[in-house]
């Protein structure tokens with residue numbers, strides 16, 4: 455069974471899948487060990503890793519390199535965040551081919567203009583494409599995939615752009631008609647009311663995906679009660695957790711004048727060896743180094 459088929463099966467059987475953001479193979483391995491159903495190859499996380507804002511500054515090649523490296527070290531299905539698809543429908547055709555070959559099981563394409571501005575930043579410039587143009591991009595993605603189980607997920611930023619629920623619903627419907635397998639509805643409201651209202655009003659033919667970054671109170675139990683959300687993406691928690699841990703540890707080392715205290719609170723290096731799959735190279739050394 456392909457990973458894409460597995461992801462679809464899990465959504466059907468479990469009702470809801472939990473997808474963790476990753477910005478590196480190490481974060482992906484940690485997510486897999488924690489028990490997530492899949493990985494989100496996040497544009498925000500990779501941008502932050504480079505110390506850059508999430509504004510189409512990271513190239514497709516950089517993102518693909520990350521995804522390929524993750525696919526080589528994790529057995530989880532990967533949902534690729536390809537932003538706007540790197541341009542028009544022609545760019546989408548190229549991107550979908552590359553991402554599927556690199557090991558992605560799904561792509562999420564958002565209906566903003568290229569270059570985009572990250573969704574959650576206050577006062578961000580949020581411009582949406584014409585519906586017909588974005589439908590063309592979805593149709594191009596669907597026509598390009600090789601594996602029929604590879605998911606094409608259309609993300610509408612209508613709520614992010616302040617265009618209201620009616621616009622978000624009609625865009626979602628139009629994208630489903632263009633062949634999207636799911637609609638990702640995003641919101642930057644600090645409470646889940648917009649998402650709950652959209653989800654109740656959604657009568658489209660495909661299920662929904664959400665990214666509860668701005669509205670953390672919407673947990674899995676509440677999501678399941680809404681009925682039509684099948685995917686929860688924890689969009690920036692990998693990089694935020696990593697940055698929190700590094701900030702605290704680095705400050706303590708400076709304050710303490712050494713690592714004499716923090717060493718007890720960070721992962722032992724033996725655990726890093728395990729995450730690096732050191733055992734495999736050890737075996738290979740024994741077998742092949744003469």
Ligand code: SPV
Nearest residue numbers: 496497498499573667689
């Ligand atoms: C990402 O993780 O890159 C996302 C989610 O797209 S968000 O940053 O909340 O828009």
Ligand code: MG
Nearest residue numbers: 496497498535
């Ligand atoms: Mg993104």
